Amino acid sequence: MTISYAPLEGITNWAFRALHHKMFSGVDSYYTPFWTPTVDSPLAGRGLTDMLPENNQGIPVVPQLLTNQAEAFLPAARLLQDMGYREVNLNLGCPSGTVFSKKRGSGFLTQPQEMDRFFDQIFSADLDIKISVKTRVGAESPEEWAAILDIYNRYPIHELTIHPRVRKDFYKGEVRMETFRYAVEQARMPLCYNGDLNSAQDCRDFAAAFPTIQHVMAGRGLVANPALARELKGGPALTQEELHTFHDLLFEDYRQRLFGPRPVLGKMKEIWFYMGSMFQGAEKPLKAIRKAKNLDDYTHAAQALFRDASLIPGGKFVQDP
Ligand SMILES: Cc1cc2nc3c(=O)[nH]c(=O)nc-3n(C[C@H](O)[C@H](O)[C@H](O)COP(=O)(O)O)c2cc1C
Numbered sequence: 001m002t003i004s005y006a007p008l009e010g011i012t013n014w015a016f017r018a019l020h021h022k023m024f025s026g027v028d029s030y031y032t033p034f035w036t037p038t039v040d041s042p043l044a045g046r047g048l049t050d051m052l053p054e055n056n057q058g059i060p061v062v063p064q065l066l067t068n069q070a071e072a073f074l075p076a077a078r079l080l081q082d083m084g085y086r087e088v089n090l091n092l093g094c095p096s097g098t099v100f101s102k103k104r105g106s107g108f109l110t111q112p113q114e115m116d117r118f119f120d121q122i123f124s125a126d127l128d129i130k131i132s133v134k135t136r137v138g139a140e141s142p143e144e145w146a147a148i149l150d151i152y153n154r155y156p157i158h159e160l161t162i163h164p165r166v167r168k169d170f171y172k173g174e175v176r177m178e179t180f181r182y183a184v185e186q187a188r189m190p191l192c193y194n195g196d197l198n199s200a201q202d203c204r205d206f207a208a209a210f211p212t213i214q215h216v217m218a219g220r221g222l223v224a225n226p227a228l229a230r231e232l233k234g235g236p237a238l239t240q241e242e243l244h245t246f247h248d249l250l251f252e253d254y255r256q257r258l259f260g261p262r263p264v265l266g267k268m269k270e271i272w273f274y275m276g277s278m279f280q281g282a283e284k285p286l287k288a289i290r291k292a293k294n295l296d297d298y299t300h301a302a303q304a305l306f307r308d309a310s311l312i313p314g315g316k317f318v319q320d321p
């Protein structure tokens with residue numbers, strides 16, 4: 001089974017991926033967070049920095065684009081192809097309000113005719129890069145899924161990653177495994193499963209239930225437990241010491257590279273939203289981390305956490321109900 005690191009906008013930027021790849025084995029590929037190309041500017045700013053080959057040396061990366069315009073997708077895909085990428089991923093799952101209302105991400109799923117035309121254009125273009133898709137199973141209801149899959153089935157999609165939730169679910173509630181099973185029966189392209197695989201055991205349970213699926217993708221579970229993929233491949237479990245080192249190196253990198261304490265604090269606090277589930281006895285320092293207003297407060301709180309709290313044996317990311 002191969003396992004990929006899911007794209008997490010705001011978290012898995014190039015520096016995060018490089019540090020993760022250096023410290024933890026097991027992840028077969030990393031998907032970049034989405035970049036929205038425009039016709040005039042296919043790749044710029046944060047997206048360009050994130051996808052530049054020199055920032056991703058030695059790391060297996062799949063860049064991801066978010067658009068509903070073939071005229072914007074194609075120049076970006078060509079640039080990525082020229083940079084040496086073999087695959088580009090199209091985001092058809094993002095549930096965020098602005099993305100959805102612009103009919104991109106999961107919003108495009110509500111426009112079957114436009115989506116069909118978009119695929120027709122991108123798959124008939126002269127491109128030498130594989131196109132994969134990451135999708136939800138609908139916007140409002142999983143009843144939309146059969147029609148959406150029908151469209152996908154008409155095109156040579158390299159791989160279809162399915163997060164079996166609808167847009168309305170955002171990232172909560174049970175994953176809709178019956179909808180995924182329908183895809184396993186009906187899809188004409190290779191599938192990758194994504195959703196709530198928060199431990200190596202979760203991945204093994206999934207593999208037992210869906211033995212024909214060779215590829216899975218994990219996001220939040222890997223932020224909480226950066227050694228998840230290593231464990232899945234038979235390697236050792238996460239230790240508190242290495243999580244501490246990972247944390248300190250990431251914090252240091254953000255302090256050097258980001259402008260001012262505010263973005264550094266924002267990024268570090270977000271990671272604790274996931275990593276916090278790994279610890280017992282961490283309520284007080286976690287609260288202090290959430291409340292930290294400057295880098296000194298933050299440093300003290302994080303130090304207290306690594307000193308006073310301990311990893312839960314077999315711990316994993318647990319979502320608040
Ligand atoms: C903070 C956050 C940012 C995300 N950013 C992206 C993104 O840029 N592109 C994408 O396809 N999915 C994005 N996702 C969705 C994840 O890739 C993944 O599909 C989702 O978290 C479910 O998988 P998991 O249960 O393993 O985390 C994001 C999710 C979260 C929570």
